[in-house]
Amino acid sequence: MITGLSHVSIVVPNLEAAARELEAKYRLKIGAIKVNEEQGVRMAYVQLSNARIELMEPSGDESPVAKFLQRNPHGGIHHFSLEVDDMVSTKGEIERQGTRLLGDGNQKNVDGEKIAFVHPRDFLGALVELEEHGH
Amino acid sequence: MITGLSHVSIVVPNLEAAARELEAKYRLKIGAIKVNEEQGVRMAYVQLSNARIELMEPSGDESPVAKFLQRNPHGGIHHFSLEVDDMVSTKGEIERQGTRLLGDGNQKNVDGEKIAFVHPRDFLGALVELEEHGH
Numbered sequence: 001m002i003t004g005l006s007h008v009s010i011v012v013p014n015l016e017a018a019a020r021e022l023e024a025k026y027r028l029k030i031g032a033i034k035v036n037e038e039q040g041v042r043m044a045y046v047q048l049s050n051a052r053i054e055l056m057e058p059s060g061d062e063s064p065v066a067k068f069l070q071r072n073p074h075g076g077i078h079h080f081s082l083e084v085d086d087m088v089s090t091k092g093e094i095e096r097q098g099t100r101l102l103g104d105g106n107q108k109n110v111d112g113e114k115i116a117f118v119h120p121r122d123f124l125g126a127l128v129e130l131e132e133h134g135h
Numbered sequence: 136m137i138t139g140l141s142h143v144s145i146v147v148p149n150l151e152a153a154a155r156e157l158e159a160k161y162r163l164k165i166g167a168i169k170v171n172e173e174q175g176v177r178m179a180y181v182q183l184s185n186a187r188i189e190l191m192e193p194s195g196d197e198s199p200v201a202k203f204l205q206r207n208p209h210g211g212i213h214h215f216s217l218e219v220d221d222m223v224s225t226k227g228e229i230e231r232q233g234t235r236l237l238g239d240g241n242q243k244n245v246d247g248e249k250i251a252f253v254h255p256r257d258f259l260g261a262l263v264e265l266e267e268h269g270h
Binding site for chain 2: 001002003004005007008010011012018021022024025026027028048049050051052053055072074075076077079080082083094097098099120121122123124125126127
């Protein structure tokens with residue numbers, strides 16, 4: 001089941017420039033930059049008190065998020081991520097309601113947590129990631 | 136200063152239908168439906184453990200969010216909202232860094248909290264609301 005809001009994710013054309021802008025304008029600092037080969041992105045998080053802002057930069061033209069950046073060259077909100085307590089049971093439960101998950105359910109994020117994406121047509125037009133926490 | 140992530144906001148064509156879908160598919164329940172005359176929306180929140188999902192339905196063709204729905208007829212992520220501890224000092228501080236705020240800084244949400252919107256070009260292409268909490 002869904003328990004919380006994990007993060008909001010923004011696609012940016014340049015991760016270092018984005019980090020400088022957030023620090024200069026809002027005193028927000030990013031953490032370590034990591035590479036997610038599967039999603040084709042370089043990324044980092046801004047840790048807030050209760051949740052995070054994720055920044056993603058496409059690592060090449062083949063990256064799935066490169067197309068998003070072509071449509072939104074200055075960047076923009078790409079998805080948000082909800083915490084689930086158990087991916088296997090949540091996946092089974094929501095698929096029984098007809099919800100389509102993208103991928104095979106065995107994806108992991110850079111921190112090794114299980115993730116899955118819900119089809120936007122099954123979440124009010126929003127691209128929503130599910131992320132397993134607490135295991 | 137920015138302290139936390141308050142909510143993610145989704146524009147939907149029909150608030151009641153959205154509420155039914157979230158409950159049927161994800162067991163997420165909305166709270167009371169309220170009207171924000173200033174923003175021209177009927178809206179409700181889904182309270183999660185650490186933050187909220189906001190749902191907004193334009194209350195008429197003149198609503199500022201009606202255009203968003205014309206571009207995204209099935210709905211979609213409209214903005215996200217960051218908590219600030221004090222609107223007056225935060226507004227002053229970020230405007231000194233050249234950040235453009237939309238509106239006069241005296242807007243309030245349906246709960247009477249002070250809010251302001253940051254120009255998307257000053258937040259990585261994302262429309263970001265600031266919301267004063269804790270006062």
